[in-house]
Amino acid sequence: MAKRKTISIKDVARESGASLTTVSLVLNRRARRISPETRQRVMETANRLGYRPSRLAQGLQAQRAGVLAILVPQIRRAFADAYFGELISAIHEHAGEAEWKILLEVAYPRFIETRQHLELFDRHFVDGLLCLGVTSRDEYLRDFARIGTDSARPVVVVNNYLPGVTLNHVRCDYHQAGRLAAEYLIGLGHRRIGLIHGASEVQTSWDLRRGFEESLAEAGIDLPASRVEDGLYTEEGGAAAVAALLRREPALTAVMTGNDKMAVGAISALKESGRSVPDDISVVGCDDMHQAAYCDPPLTTVHTPIYEVGRRACESLLELIEGRQQSVEETLPVYLTVRRSAAPPRATS
Amino acid sequence: MAKRKTISIKDVARESGASLTTVSLVLNRRARRISPETRQRVMETANRLGYRPSRLAQGLQAQRAGVLAILVPQIRRAFADAYFGELISAIHEHAGEAEWKILLEVAYPRFIETRQHLELFDRHFVDGLLCLGVTSRDEYLRDFARIGTDSARPVVVVNNYLPGVTLNHVRCDYHQAGRLAAEYLIGLGHRRIGLIHGASEVQTSWDLRRGFEESLAEAGIDLPASRVEDGLYTEEGGAAAVAALLRREPALTAVMTGNDKMAVGAISALKESGRSVPDDISVVGCDDMHQAAYCDPPLTTVHTPIYEVGRRACESLLELIEGRQQSVEETLPVYLTVRRSAAPPRATS
DNA sequence: CTGAAAGCGCTAACAC
DNA sequence: GTGTTAGCGCTTTCAG
Numbered sequence: 112m113a114k115r116k117t118i119s120i121k122d123v124a125r126e127s128g129a130s131l132t133t134v135s136l137v138l139n140r141r142a143r144r145i146s147p148e149t150r151q152r153v154m155e156t157a158n159r160l161g162y163r164p165s166r167l168a169q170g171l172q173a174q175r176a177g178v179l180a181i182l183v184p185q186i187r188r189a190f191a192d193a194y195f196g197e198l199i200s201a202i203h204e205h206a207g208e209a210e211w212k213i214l215l216e217v218a219y220p221r222f223i224e225t226r227q228h229l230e231l232f233d234r235h236f237v238d239g240l241l242c243l244g245v246t247s248r249d250e251y252l253r254d255f256a257r258i259g260t261d262s263a264r265p266v267v268v269v270n271n272y273l274p275g276v277t278l279n280h281v282r283c284d285y286h287q288a289g290r291l292a293a294e295y296l297i298g299l300g301h302r303r304i305g306l307i308h309g310a311s312e313v314q315t316s317w318d319l320r321r322g323f324e325e326s327l328a329e330a331g332i333d334l335p336a337s338r339v340e341d342g343l344y345t346e347e348g349g350a351a352a353v354a355a356l357l358r359r360e361p362a363l364t365a366v367m368t369g370n371d372k373m374a375v376g377a378i379s380a381l382k383e384s385g386r387s388v389p390d391d392i393s394v395v396g397c398d399d400m401h402q403a404a405y406c407d408p409p410l411t412t413v414h415t416p417i418y419e420v421g422r423r424a425c426e427s428l429l430e431l432i433e434g435r436q437q438s439v440e441e442t443l444p445v446y447l448t449v450r451r452s453a454a455p456p457r458a459t460s
Numbered sequence: 461m462a463k464r465k466t467i468s469i470k471d472v473a474r475e476s477g478a479s480l481t482t483v484s485l486v487l488n489r490r491a492r493r494i495s496p497e498t499r500q501r502v503m504e505t506a507n508r509l510g511y512r513p514s515r516l517a518q519g520l521q522a523q524r525a526g527v528l529a530i531l532v533p534q535i536r537r538a539f540a541d542a543y544f545g546e547l548i549s550a551i552h553e554h555a556g557e558a559e560w561k562i563l564l565e566v567a568y569p570r571f572i573e574t575r576q577h578l579e580l581f582d583r584h585f586v587d588g589l590l591c592l593g594v595t596s597r598d599e600y601l602r603d604f605a606r607i608g609t610d611s612a613r614p615v616v617v618v619n620n621y622l623p624g625v626t627l628n629h630v631r632c633d634y635h636q637a638g639r640l641a642a643e644y645l646i647g648l649g650h651r652r653i654g655l656i657h658g659a660s661e662v663q664t665s666w667d668l669r670r671g672f673e674e675s676l677a678e679a680g681i682d683l684p685a686s687r688v689e690d691g692l693y694t695e696e697g698g699a700a701a702v703a704a705l706l707r708r709e710p711a712l713t714a715v716m717t718g719n720d721k722m723a724v725g726a727i728s729a730l731k732e733s734g735r736s737v738p739d740d741i742s743v744v745g746c747d748d749m750h751q752a753a754y755c756d757p758p759l760t761t762v763h764t765p766i767y768e769v770g771r772r773a774c775e776s777l778l779e780l781i782e783g784r785q786q787s788v789e790e791t792l793p794v795y796l797t798v799r800r801s802a803a804p805p806r807a808t809s
Numbered sequence: 810c811t812g813a814a815a816g817c818g819c820t821a822a823c824a825c
Numbered sequence: 826g827t828g829t830t831a832g833c834g835c836t837t838t839c840a841g
Contacts, residue, residue, distance in 0.1 A: 117582070120819065133826085136821095145827080163583045167817085171514070171819075174833070188546070188549070190549050191540065191542040191543075193540040195540070197539075213564045234513060468833090469834065478811080479813080481812055494811080498810080517833075517835040521816085523817070
């Protein structure tokens with residue numbers, strides 16, 4: 112139990128023969144009014160003693176925890192998901208540069224029921240919160256809706272938003288993502304096109320769908336319900352969805368999926384059913400995750416700047432916290448990455 | 461700026477007409493000596509006012525942050541890795557039950573150089589640290605070596621250890637994992653067996669190798685260097701390693717890999733080279749991750765209780781912190797999960 | 810059964 | 826230029 116005696120500013124003051132104020136001033140670089148000699152002496156003593164300011168005391172004084180929380184949804188293995196991983200990395204890196212620490216929370220039902228999402232702030236665990244993977248079923252988000260310019264509990268929703276709830280958010284332009292994919296497929300000559308969208312409780316899945324439909328409509332192409340399926344954002348869902356789609360619409364020549372995982376699932380199901388991608392049917396994904404370039408065939412997909420979204424969300428949250436901003440609603444541009452999973456339809460069609 | 465006035469114990473005292481002491485006593489359930497009426501009155505006022513104790517103040521007083529840190533290695537996309545994800549989930553869940561918060565840190569070179577791994581403790585950011593994905597190159601771990609019973613900076617190394625450094629750790633029995641795989645393959649009738657081990661700076665990769673070799677030797681089977689490759693724990697590495705192995709030893713009928721990822725990579729490379737698994741060559745993995753059951757063929761693999769390791773590591777860390785334990789060195793048992801990627805060698809061989 | 814007061818480690822207003 | 830002091834919000838002796 113050699114419990115290292117934690118050495119405090121007091122010790123430095125005593126050892127250096129200066130007062131608490133002086134030491135504090137020197138250590139906080141507010142040393143304008145301190146004589147160089149005193150400054151020097153204090154610094155030396157602090158180093159010699161290995162002084163480290165207590166974050167607890169500083170926090171109490173400043174009424175500031177110096178910590179941000181990331182709230183991850185309770186999906187199976189959220190911590191092993193490439194999408195969330197990318198966001199977490201981005202946020203962590205940016206926060207770290209600004210000397211903020213990151214607390215990890217999972218939106219377990221119990222976590223919400225016991226109002227811990229509010230306690231996070233009220234008990235000064237954190238100064239800000241980033242919400243990942245939110246859906247319209249996440250009622251707790253209403254607790255964070257901006258009322259006027261209330262900045263008591265700064266929250267930023269990451270890469271999504273809730274219609275009808277005034278929440279800070281940073282996201283990709285999924286409406287445009289839908290448009291880009293549709294326009295590309297149309298340009299290749301496709302007319303019978305399907306859509307496998309993500310879980311319908313996710314707002315951006317509707318944005319993508321709307322953009323996709325819009326572009327098709329502009330080209331005089333219909334998107335009947337029979338050509339639309341929910342793939343739940345998973346590989347398995349994508350596989351099941353493409354099968355269902357082809358059962359109803361065997362003549363489909365192309366399909367877009369709301370993320371890359373569903374595209375991968377769909378492609379593998381298509382292969383198993385003996386179809387070739389893109390010769391028999393084209394597939395366009397959305398995300399452009401690392402694996403997109405390495406699957407077979409390499410995936411043509413809409414690139415969504417996920418890392419950048421994480422970065423900007425974190426940056427915005429800090430602005431919110433520091434009062435440099437009252438609200439954030441940002442949409443980042445997307446673009447199409449052409450690889451080899453989409454091609455013109457067979458001449459026979 | 462409707463900055464909610466943060467309401468303190470003082471407010472509760474004033475409003476309920478009790479003293480600070482009384483309120484504190486009631487709120488901390490040390491209410492033995494408090495009259496039921498006072499108790500009732502205080503509780504009501506606290507609820508009405510929505511009082512929430514400040515963790516900063518409590519922490520300062522108790523000299524305790526109530527936070528644990530998870531230190532993740534700086535590998536690309538560590539936050540998107542199934543193995544680390546499983547550990548993080550396990551730790552987070554267990555910590556949460558005991559009302560501890562989890563801080564996330566990445567072992568960037570800069571993080572170590574600036575001694576932030578020590579500041580974590582010295583500045584009272586956290587009370588304990590869990591190190592994931594540790595290798596023998598992580599010199600910073602020596603800063604945490606137990607000296608006598610120094611418990612000033614409680615640290616637990618998760619699912620690994622460092623020979624020659626006295627560190628607390630909880631891990632799976634990789635020596636036994638090697639033995640189980642070898643014995644199974646030998647039992648199936650294999651004699652020309654290869655090993656694709658993980659990165660050699662990871663101690664447990666040597667344990668597995670030693671166990672594997674040991675069991676082969678006991679059966680009178682040799683494991684020359686030509687039958688051993690480093691697969692770096694990645695899919696690509698596994699694929700490359702199996703190719704190299706077969707170039708040198710075309711008659712190999714079975715191979716073990718140090719984790720499931722390498723097994724997946726190896727199997728895909730084998731398929732591409734026109735070989736059938738397990739008909740032409742058997743593959744046994746190690747980990748038994750979620751995907752192991754779903755790949756093609758389903759993977760025969762040594763099950764390592766990763767989730768349990770995370771849980772136990774967290775539990776042990778808390779015991780260390782609370783002084784209920786002086787040191788932890790625990791090894792959890794593994795077992796073989798038989799699926800379909802390993803079979804007897806062809807009769808012709 | 811209850812309260813006054815000290816102190817955790819730090820910052821900053823104010824005095825000298 | 827430097828020091829004294831109050832106070833951040835809480836727990837905990839120690840007196841009543």
